[in-house]
Amino acid sequence: RKLHARPSIKLSLHVSGFLLDWLCERKPGYIEMLKDMAARGQVELMGGGYYEPVLAVIPREDRLGQLNMMKTRIQDLFGQTPKGIWLTERVWDPSLPESLAEAGVEYVVVDDYHFIKSGLKKEDLSGYYVTEELGSVVKVFPGSERLRYLIPFEPADKFEQYINGMGNGGKENVAIFADDGEKFGVWPGTRRWVFDEGWLDSFLDRINSLSKRLKPVTFSEYLKKEEPLGRVYLPTTSYMEMGEWALPAEASREYTALVEEVKTWKDGDRVKRFLQGGMWRNFFAKYPEANWMHKRMLSVSRALREARSNGMEDGDLKQATRHLYKAQCNDAYWHGVFGGLYLPHLRKEIYENLIKAEGIILRSPGGSVKVEASDIDRDTFDDVTIRAEAFNLFFSPRRGGSLVEADWKPGALNIGNTLTRWFEGYHMKLKEAAGGGEGASAKSIHGAVTAKEEGLEKHLKFDIVQKTSFRESFFGSAATAEAFSSGEYLELGDFRDGKYSFELKEKGVTMKRHGQAFGLGVSITKEAIVTGADSFSMNYRVETQGNASPKDSLLGVEFSFCMPGCNGPVCHYEFPETGTTRHGLGSIGATDNLTYFSATDGYGGLRLVFTVSRPVTLWRYPVETVSLSEAGFERIYQGSSVVFVLPVRTAPEAPLEFSIGVKFESSD
Secondary structure, eight states: OTTTOOOTOOOOEEEOOOHHHHHHHHHHHHHHHHHHHHHSSSSSEEETTOOOOOOGGSSSHHHHHHHHHHHHHHHHSSSSSOEEEEEEGGGGGGTTTHHHHHHHHTTTEEEHHHHTTTTGGGGGSSSSSEEETTEEEEEOOOOOOOHHHHHSOHHHHHHHHHHHTTTTTSOOOOEEEEEEOOGGTTTHHIIIIITTTTHHHHHHHHHTTTTTOOOOOOOHHHHOOOOOOBBBOOSBBBOOOHHHHTSSHHHHHHHHHHHHHHTTTTTTTHHTTTTOOOOHHHHHHHHHHHHHHHHHHHHHHHHHHHHTTOOOOOOHHHHHHHHHHHHHHHGGOSSSSSOGGGGGHHHHHHHHHHHHHHHHTTOOTTTTOOOEEEOOOSSSSSSEEESSEEEEEEEETTTTTTTEEEEEGGGEEETTOOOOOOGGGGGGGGGHTOOOOOOOOOOEEEEEEEETTTTGGGGGGOOSSSBBSSSEEEETTTTOOOHHHHOOOOOOOOOTOOOEEEEOOEEEEEEEEEEEEEEEEEEEEEEEEETTTTTTHHHHHHHESSSOOTTTEEEEEEEEETTTTTTTTTTEEEEEETTTTOOOOOOOOEEEEEEEEEETTTTTTTTEEEEEEEEEEEEEEEEEEEEEEEEEEEHHHEEEEEEEEEEEOOOSSSEEEEEEEEEEEEEO
16 A cells, blocks of 8 residues: 555565465455556566475476466456566576476576675676576576665665665666565564554655655566676575575584674675575475475376376366465475474475375275385385375385374375474574563564573473384383483384385285394384274284393384364363373373273364273373574474383283274264
8 A cells, every 4th residue: 555655666576376366355455456556567566386386396397387377367367477486485496497488487586695606796786697597598686685684674764875875886776675575564573663663654755755866667677678787507595594494403503603703704705605505405304294295295296297198177187286286385395484394284284285186186986995105205215105095194114114194084184294303403592582572673583582482491302203103112111201202211122213124915014123122132013904994003013032021111102193273272182991081182191001092183173093902001292392483482382192102021922912093083
């Protein structure tokens, strides 16, 4: 509205496809105003991937599909054909120009950081450059890092000083600003600063007051009037902070410290020019959960292309394609100063759309069971997929023979959507942030160190292995649920992350491992079998070799899950055998002599029913991470874990045998 009232201020604007859908449905007045601004030439609409994917990590066909879907939407709504795109998270890859040019993209905007890493200096960036891949040409603009931090975080007079300082003895004649819109009211403190305290009015008025020196233009208008400054080949990179976040925890911490140290050096700018962190794809190495989601997405994309070539009906094809594109939205695949991967509801949406897409593509007769082995996560080791009528199971024999994903098809829900408690480089800053709150001023979130509750450092607990299900641990009788949950127990076996051999069965898979526990030879055979349309069982046989196991030795089988309601008020355990009241999914404790219990999510409409063939002690605890978000450090529920604890005191001639059954039930 404020820009609409100042028609002389022109801009290029990108709105995500799914946000456009929401605005059309909920805020038609906004769309009408935008149409008016577009019609009078004040606004140029920019394209991009419809569901904001990182284009570099999705298949070429999906890149073109998402770009063309966005182009068509803009044409239909605003009567413009977008010439440029907003590149999600500014993740650039040298292979992109070929796809971009094929989709009719003339230009793209990245950061000046990209150009500096290719060897240019900031004074060389007063305009745009040409790049290409195998002859496919795209024009690239360098967005100013200084403007990115200045707008809207500093007073408008600082912007005027920046403009007045341009061109004095140098080549600068253009100020290029391109950044995320959430800075203007969504980031903590910015709504008060930008709107209530008048920054936006002051800034826009200042632009008008500089009309003799400053002329706002769209990117396309600039391209018509100015020639390229030259040719450039940008490296694989994103913005500077992303390079920090993408590194492994220890490297991220050291890189951040080095960058801060270099800033204090007399010739720091000369050195900093050649410093660069990790690349965006590193998130797939840093977080196995992100890699699994990404490779599952790629498998669905391949299945969709095959279905298309086999003549899938247009209606089904369009529906499955839209679900796939939604599952390519970037946010859940990475983590930095934003929640991203650490937010369960974002991961849930990825899996929901993958499951729905597969449900359309891989329709099979009711009651059928399909078992197959393939390397889904591309680690060179086969994973095992079991597809039943109401659920899918994905096992990794390489990772402790564990259950990595478990899909409940009626609800399009992956109950294995648990995030591991990983150590992050920023955890070292937590004590500095403890007890803090949102600052009184609107400063960049990249420099903010605050905490949303006191004592968060007490919740820093880390996992040795990824949080998946049906992992086996061995420990002594002194271990407790609390010690196990915090990792403060002594692991006495080599099974929880060991490699299992496997053999496919008609309705499941048998996995075996010969290893060590308590210093003795131990063999575990576990067989996952579909027992009904909505149920399966894991059948165990544990054998010791040589002498009997030491007295009071224990075996724990862990099962981790996360449902949409998380640990909310309608989510709980029930232990009918004990007569106790309900326990929340966020509770910690132990219950003896159980053979039956359930975990219910009233929000998601699912109840998991567990049965055990012999009495066990059940430990339960929440999986909670401490991570950074826009508002500071916060504690996030990532799932719940239950541990089936049994004594291992049998002789070699009397192996320990038991089974754990799991049933999916609607809780409606």
